[in-house]
Amino acid sequence: MTTYQKQSTNQSQKLMVFVLSMALYGLASLFTELIPKFQIGIVELSVEYFFFIPLTLGMLFDPMSAALGAATGELVFSEIMLGQFGGLGELEKFITVTIGVYIAGRMVKDPKNRVMVGVAAMVGTAAQMLMGTVVDILKVQFAVEDFEAVAGLPESVFATEGFAFLNDVLFSGILFCLLPTLYLVPKLYGKIEPLLGMQPRTSSTFLGGISVKVAVGCVIAFACAIGAEMMAETGLALIDWEAEWAESGTAMAVGMVVAAAVAVAVLVIMKKRSEVNSRVA
């Protein structure tokens, strides 16, 4: 029998990592949501101040569980709890956060190697931010009618998004992702794993670097995120077509109003009746 297992093959340990990553990053992203956004001039810094938490956990534990946990934590704690759930947009954020953390986690072979930890932290952060920027630009292009027709709008979107991306990677990427990860990973290594009943990651228990399979998986997932936006575009045409068909008569709309009014009246009467009945009974 081999004494070394591949890291965290155990289902309940995966759940532990998931819960840990979810609780910590959820708490942190709640703060991020509450901290007023910094603005330098007109450029808004959409900083993920606490992205170092899932990065650190992804490098120490099973990357997939940590990544999914972080994305779920952000969704549940800061979006659903504060009621800021935004439908399609959240799907794209969920996927980009997962990919960013997963890539960073798979890159680190030995958490003691500081250079590798630093490189992985920067690559993960940059990947996440780049995907976010691409989707942002696409979103504005699809959502605003006559995008090209509005003078000054396309240039302004590219300029602000591009500048914000560079700025995020160089400024907040280094300050809030690279430095804290470099501080936390060596400090936690060997101390936090026993608390979950696991062995620390070494080069022999390492899951294996980024293979073609991982890369293809990431690309497919990102395509899904963009696909949501593409769906919006085709959906636009569909609704327009329906609107034309409905425009054939204002009578249609009148009919709908009457039907709805009748439905409301009937339901109110039925409710009153059932209340009376239950009182009699």
Add this chain to the structure above:
Amino acid sequence: MKAMAKLSEGILDKFSMDFLRNQVLKNAYGNDDTVIAGLDPRVLLAWYLFFGLVPWFVNDLPFLLGCFLLVSVTTVMARIAGLVLFLFFLGVFSQTGYLLIVTLIFGGDVSAVGPLLVLTLKVATVSLASITVFSGLDPDRLSNGLMWYGCPEKLSFSISYAYRVLPMLMEEFQNVLLSYRLRGNPPAHDHFRGKVRYLIYQVKIVIQAFYPLMLNTAKRSRTTVEALEIKGYRYAAVSKEVRKMKLASLRVTYDDFIFLALSFLWVAVTILVSNII
């Protein structure tokens, strides 16, 4: 000058950890006696599906305005905590308000206001609808509703767990932070350079505070998962019978139908108005 100092102190006081905790808890559990909270979560989720998706695809101004008015009314009915509404306004402005300013700088004129107003209305409608549903419902009912629609058990578990563990986590984080402050020696901050150094010092402390917090949370999550395993969580998560028992409390009443019918009536009226115009 003195008044300014007092004002900033007042704002800082308001944003203490306790205030945040209270607001979040109030948002989650504080308003379960409203009309919205009494509705069936499945009906509300279906309602959200319409108002969360349709506005993205429609560019008709009267229709969007109508939807916006409707979700504003439901938001008032759900009695949402003030902090959430403040964040909502901040969010809407940061998504589209700054774009307007930038457009004007890059040589656009007033004609840019039209499309941007449509975009702002879309964003506002969708986020108000989600605030109504996700803050108006209490978390257990919400997670039951999501489960009925076949969302993964992990998601509804996460929601229930998040609401219970968050106050504890916040308190612990505050304690760790306070103990770091007690032991630390902050740099003087009466001039500009000192202020910058003070800010860096604060950020450093927050990051360092995550080290003990991570270790503590690791211990706690192990306890949680072990307790779940003892109760047979992973088996229950996939068992159909358990799911049925959990969802037995959901019931659709006349109120739900009236709510849906009223929303439909309002939407029909807005369509009529936009047709006449």
